[in-house]
Amino acid sequence: MTQEKSPEWPLWEVFIRGQHGASHRHVGSLHAPDAEIAIKNARDVYTRRKEGVSIWVVPTTAIAASNPDMKGPLYDPSDSKPYRHPTFFDIPKDVGAM
Amino acid sequence: MYAQMVKSEPRDQSAEADAFQARIDAGEKIEPQDWMPDGYRKTLIRQIGQHAHSEIVGQLPEGNWITRAPTLERKAILLAKVQDEAGHGLYLYCAAETLGVSRDEMTEMLLDGRMKYSSIFSYPTLTWADMGAVGWLVDGAAIMNQVPLQRTSYGPYARAMVRVCKEESFHQRQGFDIMMKMAKGTQAQKKMAQDALNRFWYPSLMMFGPSDAESVHSAQSMAWKIKMNSNDELRQKFVDQTVPQAEYLGLTVPDPDLKWNEERGHYDFSEPDWSEFFDVLKGNGPCSVDRIETRKKAWDDGAWFRDAMVAHAKKHKTKVAAE
Amino acid sequence: MSEALFEYLLRLGDNSLILGHRLSEWCGKAPILEEDIAISNVALDFIGQTQLWLGLAGEIEGAGRSADDLAMLRDAWDFRNILLVEQPNGNFGDTLMRQYLFDAWHVLLLQGLVESSNDRISAIAQKIVKEVQYHIERSRDLVIRLGDGTPESHDKMQSALDRFWPYVGEMFIVDTVEQHLIDDGIIPDTSALRGAFDAEIAATFDAATLTLPNSSFAHQGGKSGTRHSEHLGHLLTQMQWLQRAYPGATW
Numbered sequence: 001m002t003q004e005k006s007p008e009w010p011l012w013e014v015f016i017r018g019q020h021g022a023s024h025r026h027v028g029s030l031h032a033p034d035a036e037i038a039i040k041n042a043r044d045v046y047t048r049r050k051e052g053v054s055i056w057v058v059p060t061t062a063i064a065a066s067n068p069d070m071k072g073p074l075y076d077p078s079d080s081k082p083y084r085h086p087t088f089f090d091i092p093k094d095v096g097a098m
Numbered sequence: 099m100y101a102q103m104v105k106s107e108p109r110d111q112s113a114e115a116d117a118f119q120a121r122i123d124a125g126e127k128i129e130p131q132d133w134m135p136d137g138y139r140k141t142l143i144r145q146i147g148q149h150a151h152s153e154i155v156g157q158l159p160e161g162n163w164i165t166r167a168p169t170l171e172r173k174a175i176l177l178a179k180v181q182d183e184a185g186h187g188l189y190l191y192c193a194a195e196t197l198g199v200s201r202d203e204m205t206e207m208l209l210d211g212r213m214k215y216s217s218i219f220s221y222p223t224l225t226w227a228d229m230g231a232v233g234w235l236v237d238g239a240a241i242m243n244q245v246p247l248q249r250t251s252y253g254p255y256a257r258a259m260v261r262v263c264k265e266e267s268f269h270q271r272q273g274f275d276i277m278m279k280m281a282k283g284t285q286a287q288k289k290m291a292q293d294a295l296n297r298f299w300y301p302s303l304m305m306f307g308p309s310d311a312e313s314v315h316s317a318q319s320m321a322w323k324i325k326m327n328s329n330d331e332l333r334q335k336f337v338d339q340t341v342p343q344a345e346y347l348g349l350t351v352p353d354p355d356l357k358w359n360e361e362r363g364h365y366d367f368s369e370p371d372w373s374e375f376f377d378v379l380k381g382n383g384p385c386s387v388d389r390i391e392t393r394k395k396a397w398d399d400g401a402w403f404r405d406a407m408v409a410h411a412k413k414h415k416t417k418v419a420a421e
Numbered sequence: 422m423s424e425a426l427f428e429y430l431l432r433l434g435d436n437s438l439i440l441g442h443r444l445s446e447w448c449g450k451a452p453i454l455e456e457d458i459a460i461s462n463v464a465l466d467f468i469g470q471t472q473l474w475l476g477l478a479g480e481i482e483g484a485g486r487s488a489d490d491l492a493m494l495r496d497a498w499d500f501r502n503i504l505l506v507e508q509p510n511g512n513f514g515d516t517l518m519r520q521y522l523f524d525a526w527h528v529l530l531l532q533g534l535v536e537s538s539n540d541r542i543s544a545i546a547q548k549i550v551k552e553v554q555y556h557i558e559r560s561r562d563l564v565i566r567l568g569d570g571t572p573e574s575h576d577k578m579q580s581a582l583d584r585f586w587p588y589v590g591e592m593f594i595v596d597t598v599e600q601h602l603i604d605d606g607i608i609p610d611t612s613a614l615r616g617a618f619d620a621e622i623a624a625t626f627d628a629a630t631l632t633l634p635n636s637s638f639a640h641q642g643g644k645s646g647t648r649h650s651e652h653l654g655h656l657l658t659q660m661q662w663l664q665r666a667y668p669g670a671t672w
Contacts, residue, residue: 005202006202006401006404006405006408007405007408008200008201008202009404009407009408009453011192011195027261028188028189028192028257028258028261029192029195030188030192030455031201031453031454031455032455033407033408033410033411034411034414034415036562037407037411037455037562040459040558040559040562041455041458041459044455044458044459044462045185045188045455045458048181048185048462049265065131067131154449154454157448157449157457158449161448161449161450164445164446164448165442165445165446165659165660166659166660166662166663167663168493168663168664168670168672169489169493169664169672170438170468170471170472170475170488170489170492171472171489172672173445173468174465174468174469177445177448177461177464177465177468178461178465180448180449180461181448181457181458181461181462181465184448184449184454184457184458184461185458187454188454188455188458191454226663226672276672279671279672283670283671284667284669284670286667286670287667287670392449392450395450396449396450396451396452399452399512399513400451400452400453400513401452402514402571402573402574402577403452403453403456403513403514403567403574404452404453405570405571405573405574406566406567406570406571406573406574407566407567407570409570409571409574410565410566410567410569410570411566413569
């Protein structure tokens with residue numbers, strides 16, 4: 001009943017581009033021994049309902065993430081620069097579409 | 099539902115814990131890298147893990163009838179549904195893995211009994227009508243639990259639930275479709291349909307777990323938004339929704355005390371035999387031993403395959419590097 | 422003429438029916454979740470192909486038999502699948518080797534059927550050939566990985582190849598039924614596909630470090646229906662039981 005433990009297949013994050021022109025979106029993860037199998041498996045696991053035209057897979061360990069504690073310093077300064085958003089400006093309607 | 103036997107860890111009283119609770123109360127999602135109390139992490143691993151195990155073991159009662167499906171269409175539909183269950187297990191294992199446990203570790207804990215799966219899957223599927231009953235009642239109960247879980251506090255779990263819920267409604271509908279064909283079919287088919295309802299009614303009610311009044315741990319899980327509704331609430335909702343469906347089918351719910359209560363605005367119904375529930379959880383369900391044996395065999399028999407795939411990948415990584 | 426066509430369509434439909442059935446036996450029991458999902462997809466493809474081929478067969482026969490009637494109500498001696506597909510699954514390596522040997526022939530056949538002078542057959546083949554191209558990419562890749570994996574996986578794949586090799590020849594036999602259809606441009610000459618098949622498998626087995634058996638012996642009797650293996654009867658008792666036990670019911 002007891003066996004030597006098999007080495008586990010590494011974890012991969014899967015990104016799918018749903019239709020031409022759209023960005024790849026993170027849809028989940030899966031286990032695979034390498035990138036080729038990860039892509040094949042992603043096709044079977046994540047695109048059964050015609051959800052994709054392009055698949056990216058990345059080893060989970062390769063993802064570099066921002067530190068959640070830095071949320072304030074990373075994102076708050078953009079709150080004080082509202083002129084980056086078009087809604088900041090009040091353009092008269094007579095000017096036409098802008 | 100999957101928190102059957104999940105014991106919530108004691109609450110951390112620190113300021114961090116209070117700040118964490120405030121985030122949850124504000125409806126914020128907790129993500130993998132965020133600070134979280136140890137109890138929150140452990141409870142989630144157990145609940146998500148057992149939810150995943152339930153999907154995988156849940157492939158077996160319906161898988162039992164794939165090779166005997168009566169038409170090509172039913173065969174394809176059933177196979178697609180069971181395949182979806184594998185997919186759901188996969189999404190859930192991946193969500194649990196964000197909390198620091200591996201899928202292989204969770205698998206070991208299922209196979210040696212340290213982790214459980216939903217009691218319902220320890221019941222046998224004995225006729226084709228059971229395929230109808232499982233889709234209609236078991237998936238029906240699961241949906242009732244899963245829809246609110248789309249708003250659970252832990253991000254990866256919530257997102258897995260969104261994906262699961264999208265796929266789940268076809269599951270219940272195909273089950274009900276089978277029940278309709280059977281209930282309006284030949285005498286033998288009608289008998290099969292009634293028999294399936296008779297055997298799956300109380301086990302389906304048991305899926306929601308015993309009354310929360312008897313559980314200290316429910317309150318903590320509710321506060322952490324790991325649990326969204328009380329067991330009794332969901333069970334009542336399930337009964338209210340399902341009884342009219344049984345009436346539509348012309349079938350009788352096997353509960354002589356079932357009756358509409360005008361005052362309450364709900365059905366009064368008999369509680370299941372909770373001693374049976376605890377027997378099943380202890381491993382004395384009709385199929386408990388078979389289910390785990392089947393999973394153990396699949397796991398053990400598959401080891402050479404998993405090993406070989408890793409070996410090949412390693413060999414070829416080195417080969418490419420050498421070029 | 423339509424008799425030969427009916428027979429041939431049964432051959433196509435029965436291959437996908439029996440093989441799809443065999444693959445579906447793995448659901449819930451595959452070596453890893455991702456494989457469980459993937460192999461179920463292949464099985465689903467085959468069930469879909471069965472509905473198309475047996476559906477057309479029933480039309481050609483003109484006796485009012487549906488794809489389900491043909492699948493569920495014929496006895497073993499009326500089945501026209503090749504012997505290879507009715508062999509039991511064995512271990513996962515056996516299943517994948519059986520699959521690869523079938524896929525390598527199946528993809529060549531379908532590429533030929535796309536050119537069929539019969540519009541219905543050509544249309545179905547066009548639909549199906551993409552699925553089958555994916556099937557062979559998958560099975561070829563897995564055979565290579567497992568052949569050139571661990572010593573244990575290598576041995577299992579070599580045993581599988583040795584076990585199934587005697588069933589390969591039947592795929593390339595041209596009998597009277599097929600000769601009629603070849604003459605009318607309805608189907609390709611499968612015996613002429615052998616060269617491409619041999620090239621495909623040689624490259625794969627080389628990469629897989631597997632040794633091609635040194636025999637040209639071929640079991641026969643499946644696609645002619647003259648002698649199926651004992652396995653088919655047991656398979657049909659599973660597959661057909663409900664319809665046989667409850668005749669005339671709608672499911």
